[in-house]
Amino acid sequence: MILRLWPGTMEDRVSAIVELMEKSGLRTSRSPEPARPIIAVLDACPEELAERLRAMAEVESIEHPLGAWRRVDRSFRDCPSQISVGGVAVGRGSVVVIAGPCSVENEDQMRSAARCARRAGAHILRGGAFKPRTSPYAFQGLGREGLYLLKQAGLAEAMPIVSEIMDAAQLPDFLDHDVDCLQIGARNMQNFTLLKKVASARRPVLLKRGLSATISEWLQSAEYLAAHGCDDVILCERGIRTFEPATRNTLDLTVLPLLQQWSHLPILVDPSHAAGIPGLIPPLARAALAAGADGLAVEVHPRPEVAKSDGNQALLPGELAGLVADARVYAAVGGRHLARQNQFPVPAQNS
Amino acid sequence: MQSENLDLLAQTRRHLAFLDRALLNLMEERSRLLSALDQTLDTNLDDLLMRANGDFDPEALGAVFEAISAGCHGQRRSAR
Numbered sequence: 001m002i003l004r005l006w007p008g009t010m011e012d013r014v015s016a017i018v019e020l021m022e023k024s025g026l027r028t029s030r031s032p033e034p035a036r037p038i039i040a041v042l043d044a045c046p047e048e049l050a051e052r053l054r055a056m057a058e059v060e061s062i063e064h065p066l067g068a069w070r071r072v073d074r075s076f077r078d079c080p081s082q083i084s085v086g087g088v089a090v091g092r093g094s095v096v097v098i099a100g101p102c103s104v105e106n107e108d109q110m111r112s113a114a115r116c117a118r119r120a121g122a123h124i125l126r127g128g129a130f131k132p133r134t135s136p137y138a139f140q141g142l143g144r145e146g147l148y149l150l151k152q153a154g155l156a157e158a159m160p161i162v163s164e165i166m167d168a169a170q171l172p173d174f175l176d177h178d179v180d181c182l183q184i185g186a187r188n189m190q191n192f193t194l195l196k197k198v199a200s201a202r203r204p205v206l207l208k209r210g211l212s213a214t215i216s217e218w219l220q221s222a223e224y225l226a227a228h229g230c231d232d233v234i235l236c237e238r239g240i241r242t243f244e245p246a247t248r249n250t251l252d253l254t255v256l257p258l259l260q261q262w263s264h265l266p267i268l269v270d271p272s273h274a275a276g277i278p279g280l281i282p283p284l285a286r287a288a289l290a291a292g293a294d295g296l297a298v299e300v301h302p303r304p305e306v307a308k309s310d311g312n313q314a315l316l317p318g319e320l321a322g323l324v325a326d327a328r329v330y331a332a333v334g335g336r337h338l339a340r341q342n343q344f345p346v347p348a349q350n351s
Numbered sequence: 352m353q354s355e356n357l358d359l360l361a362q363t364r365r366h367l368a369f370l371d372r373a374l375l376n377l378m379e380e381r382s383r384l385l386s387a388l389d390q391t392l393d394t395n396l397d398d399l400l401m402r403a404n405g406d407f408d409p410e411a412l413g414a415v416f417e418a419i420s421a422g423c424h425g426q427r428r429s430a431r
Contacts, residue, residue: 331380332379335376337379
């Protein structure tokens with residue numbers, strides 16, 4: 001249950017309402033929404049108390065989320081959330097493109113990929129340092145060294161970075177390398193120990209949808225993050241497993257308009273993993289933006305033919321530039337705009 | 352029959368309103384893109400004229416894009 005109080009309600013009245021609920025043994029959580037007081041009630045509220053609350057002059061409405069989530073529910077905020085990833089605005093009309101190679105392989109590859117991504121107009125640099133591979137014999141990533149190379153490439157191009165964390169024990173490495181956004185991969189979407197640990201870092205999190213996760217399960221994973229201190233959650237649809245073998249996964253665009261009704265969180269689409277075929281990525285990206293996606297996450301590689309992982313689904317740099325140009329147009333038609341790329345720092349003047 | 356015509360008229364009006372909003376949004380985005388530059392960039396009108404094979408009068412294209420360029424923040428004319 002979520003209580004939406006009228007804008008301008010005095011703080012002492014808000015406190016009195018919270019106290020009333022807590023005296024009844026209910027746990028509550030206050031929304032960071034600045035426009036009005038909004039209180040989530042985390043436990044089941046007895047009908048008698050709900051009636052009493054409904055009758056209060058300060059209470060504008062009582063909303064009931066469709067699932068067991070509270071903090072990520074649409075009614076917990078007045079407007080859709082906008083999240084800053086290293087200075088780049090994501091959501092609420094600001095459309096982003098995250099681009100980079102599947103895996104960080106070496107310094108030259110990462111620097112070249114970052115340069116391509118920046119020149120194409122992408123905003124955030126991605127790159128896997130710890131790789132969850134289906135085969136134990138496949139390239140598993142460079143680990144800590146990969147994070148270092150990714151960060152250096154990001155700094156060189158004034159791009160915030162995002163990388164997947166697979167294990168709670170890796171968190172110090174991610175913080176040491178100042179990774180701007182921590183990615184929870186599809187396979188770990190319901191690794192609740194990892195979610196709790198990552199939330200404690202208080203950094204933006206990119207939460208990919210599990211391979212076979214329902215929307216409800218996905219939002220409850222987002223709620224785990226919010227409940228443990230991370231309000232800056234970005235959802236990412238990357239295709240789900242279906243009976244169709246022609247593509248790597250099936251991109252579920254239905255979630256876009258649906259989640260905009262259910263949640264205030266921004267939602268991105270990863271057409272690279274959904275399709276697994278480079279030629280399908282641009283049309284899927286356009287469809288995603290037309291359906292309201294807050295951005296795209298795509299794989300790009302300067303030389304996909306020699307990539308150590310997923311080269312067969314990576315875009316070439318020129319193709320990425322075309323995708324960003326499409327994104328600009330499709331976002332604009334819907335009254336939104338591409339986010340601004342971070343500016344390069346002005347070099348210090350010697351006086 | 353008359354009510355069908357009215358439906359069609361209302362539907363067309365909605366479509367036009369959507370297209371007009373989309374055109375406005377695109378012009379706003381064009382202006383936003385140019386506002387980051389200190390220099391002007393000309394529209395490649397010849398290329399557009401080659402592509403103009405629909406119902407829009409090609410002779411009007413030049414005036415349309417001249418007006419769009421004038422309206423863009425990055426190329427706004429200071430003299431009035």
